[in-house]
Each structure stands twice: as C-alpha cells, then as structure tokens.
Amino acid sequence: MEWEIVMGLEVHVELATKSKIFCKCSTEFGGTPNTRCCPICTGMPGTLPILNRQVLEYAVRAGLALNCEITKYNKFDRKNYFYPDLPKAYQISQLYLPFAQNGYVDLKTDSGREVTIRIHEIHMEEDAGKLVHSMFGDTTYPDYNRCGVPLIEIVSEPDFRETEEVIAYLSKLKSQFEYLGISDCRMEEGSMRADVNLSVRPKGSTKFGIRTEMKNINSFKSIERAIAFESKRQIALLEAGESVVQETRRWDENKEKTFAMRSKENAQDYRYFPEPDIPPISITDEEIQHYIGICPEFADEKVKRFVSEFGLAQKDAEIIAASKYLAKLFEETVANSGDAAETRYWMISEVLYFMNAKNIRPEDITLSSDKFAEFVKIVKAGYINRKVGRQVFEAMFFGGETFDVNEYIKEHGLEQIDDRAQIEEAVQSILDANPQIVEQYKAGQTKLKAYFVGQSMKLLKGKANPLTVNEVLNEKLK
Numbered sequence: 001m002e003w004e005i006v007m008g009l010e011v012h013v014e015l016a017t018k019s020k021i022f023c024k025c026s027t028e029f030g031g032t033p034n035t036r037c038c039p040i041c042t043g044m045p046g047t048l049p050i051l052n053r054q055v056l057e058y059a060v061r062a063g064l065a066l067n068c069e070i071t072k073y074n075k076f077d078r079k080n081y082f083y084p085d086l087p088k089a090y091q092i093s094q095l096y097l098p099f100a101q102n103g104y105v106d107l108k109t110d111s112g113r114e115v116t117i118r119i120h121e122i123h124m125e126e127d128a129g130k131l132v133h134s135m136f137g138d139t140t141y142p143d144y145n146r147c148g149v150p151l152i153e154i155v156s157e158p159d160f161r162e163t164e165e166v167i168a169y170l171s172k173l174k175s176q177f178e179y180l181g182i183s184d185c186r187m188e189e190g191s192m193r194a195d196v197n198l199s200v201r202p203k204g205s206t207k208f209g210i211r212t213e214m215k216n217i218n219s220f221k222s223i224e225r226a227i228a229f230e231s232k233r234q235i236a237l238l239e240a241g242e243s244v245v246q247e248t249r250r251w252d253e254n255k256e257k258t259f260a261m262r263s264k265e266n267a268q269d270y271r272y273f274p275e276p277d278i279p280p281i282s283i284t285d286e287e288i289q290h291y292i293g294i295c296p297e298f299a300d301e302k303v304k305r306f307v308s309e310f311g312l313a314q315k316d317a318e319i320i321a322a323s324k325y326l327a328k329l330f331e332e333t334v335a336n337s338g339d340a341a342e343t344r345y346w347m348i349s350e351v352l353y354f355m356n357a358k359n360i361r362p363e364d365i366t367l368s369s370d371k372f373a374e375f376v377k378i379v380k381a382g383y384i385n386r387k388v389g390r391q392v393f394e395a396m397f398f399g400g401e402t403f404d405v406n407e408y409i410k411e412h413g414l415e416q417i418d419d420r421a422q423i424e425e426a427v428q429s430i431l432d433a434n435p436q437i438v439e440q441y442k443a444g445q446t447k448l449k450a451y452f453v454g455q456s457m458k459l460l461k462g463k464a465n466p467l468t469v470n471e472v473l474n475e476k477l478k
C-alpha cells in the first residue's frame with residue numbers, strides 16, 4: 001500500500017527583547033546560572049507580572065507577517081504543571097484567545113513546488129528554565145536564567161506532506177522574523193524550536209491517522225532524519241496490523257531513533273484557567289495599521305526586485321534575499337560601487353561559495369559593503385583581472401576590518417598587465433614554442449585557442465588583461 005505522511009508543526013520562537021516578558025530581568029543568552037532572575041520570573045508568592053510592551057509589539061508584527069487575523073481582545077491563561085525547570089509550577093500562556101489566528105504562509109520548496117501552509121494560531125508565552133545535567137554522577141542543576149524569556153508559539157494546521165515543505169517553512173519563518181528584527185531564530189541555540197506532529201494514512205484517504213509529537217529536534221538535518229524514522233516506524237506498525245499510540249516522543253540524535261517520552265497530555269491535564277494577575281489586552285485598529293505601515297520589504301518582494309533591477313537569476317536572488325544580512329551586503333555594495341553586474345558576479349561566485357565551503361552564517365560575514373564596493377571598483381577599472389581578483393577576494397573576505405585592498409594588491413604585485421608590447425611578446429613566445437598546435441589551429445581546430453590563452457596567461461603569472469591577450473591572439477593567428 002502507498003502511504004502519505006501528514007505533519008503539523010508547533011514552533012517556539014524566542015523574541016529578541018532586552019528584558020523578559022513580565023519583569024525587567026535581562027534575556028541575554030547564558031550568564032552565570034541563576035543571576036538573571038528575580039522574584040517575578042521565579043514566581044515567588046505575592047509578586048505581580050507586568051506585560052512587556054515590546055513583546056506585544058513583536059508578537060503582533062510576527063502575526064501580521066504570517067497573514068494572521070489579530071485578536072483585538074486577547075488574554076493570558078495559566079497552564080499548570082510541575083517540572084524542575086519551572087519554579088512557579090505554572091506557565092503563563094494563551095489558550096482561549098491567542099493573539100493571532102487563521103494565517104497562512106506561502107512557500108517554495110527546494111524542488112520548486114509552491115505550497116501554502118495554514119497557521120491555526122500564534123500565542124505568547126514565557127519560556128521555562130534549563131536543567132543542566134552533570135557529566136559526573138547523578139546531579140542535575142537548575143538554571144532559571146531563561147525563565148520568563150518571551151516566546152511566541154506558532155501552531156500550523158496539519159498541512160505538511162513532505163520533509164522539504166517543513167524545511168522551507170522553517171526557513172521562511174526565520175527569514176520573515178529576521179527582517180522584522182524580532183528574533184534571530186537559531187535552532188542550534190534554541191531560539192527557534194520545532195515540534196513535529198506526524199501521522200501516516202493510506203494515500204487517497206481523507207481521514208487523519210493517529211499522530212505522535214516529536215520534541216527535541218534542533219537542526220534541519222535532525223528534522224529530516226526524525227521524519228524519515230518516525231514515518232517508517234508508524235507505517236511498519238500499521239502494516240503489521242497494530243496501531244499507533246498517541247504520545248510525545250523524543251528524537252535521539254545519536255541513536256537516530258525516536259523514543260516514547262510520555263503519553264500525550266491534553267488541555268484538561270493542565271487545568272488551564274484565565275491568568276488572574278494580568279488584565280486582558282486590547283489592540284486597536286490604529287496600532288495594527290501602524291505595524292502594517294512599518295513592515296519591512298520581505299524576501300519575496302526582494303527576489304522580484306533583484307531579478308528585475310539587478311539581473312540576478314531567480315535561484316540566486318532567492319538565496320540572497322532569504323537572509324536579511326546577505327541582502328543588505330548585496331544592496332549596499334551595489335549602491336556604493338554603482339555596478340550591479342560586477343557585484344552580482346562576486347556575490348554569487350565567491351561570497352556564496354565561501355559560505356557553503358566554510359559553513360559561515362550570513363550574520364557572521366565580516367566583509368563590509370564599503371570594502372566590497374572598493375574591490376568591485378578596482379576590478380571594474382581594470383586594475384586587476386578577475387583571475388587575480390579571486391585571490392584578492394579570498395584574502396579580503398577573511399581579512400577582517402584592517403584589510404586594505406590596494407595595499408594587498410601592491411604588496412603582492414598583482415596589478416594587471418595591460419602593456420600591449422609585453423603581452424605580444426609573451427603570446428609570440430608561446431606560439432613559437434608550439435608550431436604544431438598552431439598548424440592544427442589553422443587547419444580548423446579553433447578550440448585550441450583556449451590552450452594559447454592559458455599558456456600566455458601562465459607566462460604572465462595570471463595578471464594579464466584577458467581581453468588584450470585574446471585580441472593579440474586573434475591578430476597573430478589570422
């Protein structure tokens with residue numbers, strides 16, 4: 001039988017506010033354990049939480065970016081459970097009236113398919129602390145620094161059918177939120193965390209199967225593996241006439257398997273009730289209009305502009321525009337150098353290449369647009385050719401702030417040779433040394449010209465103006 005995978009995602013995103021959601025403690029990552037918390041975020045009796053305005057703003061803007069309806073009258077609810085990383089023994093969240101509902105995200109997958117994923121809702125909530133397990137012995141140390149860090153949880157409809165849709169969705173969320181400046185969405189650091197709900201059903205069936213929820217997945221690679229494993233596990237169960245148990249499963253990266261963690265709890269288990277310490281929130285139409293007005297240009301619009309304005313290939317434009325940082329480097333370099341075509345050339349052939357080869361995140365690129373633009377101008381002026389340019393670019397890309405393009409070129413004697421007499425002399429000596437090949441060329445094997453270009457260039461240490469070399473060769477081989 002052919003099976004279809006059905007998935008729905010619950011994604012937690014940490015909002016990049018300076019202070020926590022209900023107190024003034026810092027949200028900064030790390031720090032000495034239990035130094036960034038106070039009686040409010042650790043839930044001491046008698047304290048009162050106050051909603052951070054910035055959290056509400058970031059949340060609403062996230063909702064609008066995912067095409068949601070904003071719930072103008074929304075409120076917080078108390079979700080009760082005990083766990084050692086939660087000193088309050090409850091989490092302030094939103095159950096009955098989440099601030100955003102009924103959205104959607106349009107995606108394009110790696111293989112080029114266009115898919116729409118519906119968003120059921122987004123709610124605001126506070127993060128819990130962290131448990132640090134000792135490597136020696138059986139000790140666990142609670143660190144409450146993360147308690148009260150603001151989160152939004154984005155709950156999708158069960159609209160995913162393929163792994164590449166899940167990856168495209170998470171990439172899109174990251175891109176949108178990066179452009180809004182509301183989160184850096186780093187899965188490896190936990191500022192974006194995805195739980196994958198997965199069921200399988202016979203292809204063609206309209207009824208959903210019983211699902212499991214996988215937690216603890218912290219990279220695209222793991223998501224791919226976890227989906228592959230879990231779907232196979234469920235299919236094998238069903239084909240053997242057994243049934244899937246609805247439960248929460250943990251993905252173990254090392255064992256490459258999922259393990260049952262707990263049977264799935266439902267809302268009743270948490271004894272939700274309206275949070276009595278925080279008044280309901282009302283969001284006005286004016287506020288919503290204001291946030292719509294300050295929306296930045298997102299990746300989709302940028303792609304269109306990069307293609308039409310700068311002549312980028314669709315795929316290249318998609319890669320650059322997906323990242324706010326790459327797009328900024330590209331656009332500023334074009335603006336500073338006045339040369340879109342040359343900038344595009346170096347962006348695609350070198351910047352993207354080094355990022356892939358060395359696994360560099362866009363936000364960690366140290367090359368400034370000023371330097372990049374200076375380089376573009378130097379190449380364009382014919383001061384160095386593109387071949388030598390690659391060497392210079394590499395040195396510049398990894399050279400940091402103090403790198404000086406002009407100095408480097410002088411120091412290494414890389415200036416382009418444009419002296420016609422010198423080039424003619426070199427070309428002539430190559431032709432003289434290869435009379436047989438010259439003959440073959442003249443007999444019609446014109447492809448051999450590349451050989452002469454290569455040899456002449458080599459003789460001139462790669463620094464000759466390739467156009468002049470070509471010209472001279474054309475004349476001499478007539």
Ligand code: ADP
Binds near residue numbers: 156208265267
């Ligand atoms: P709960 O509140 O119990 O976690 P929800 O109804 O909120 O359950 O759904 C959680 C997530 O599971 C959502 O993203 C939803 O799309 C997804 N989901 C629900 N049913 C299924 C199913 N049968 N197969 C796969 N995913 C599902």
Ligand code: MG
Binds near residue numbers: 010
């Ligand atoms: Mg849930």
Ligand code: ZN
Binds near residue numbers: 023036037038041148
């Ligand atoms: Zn605090």
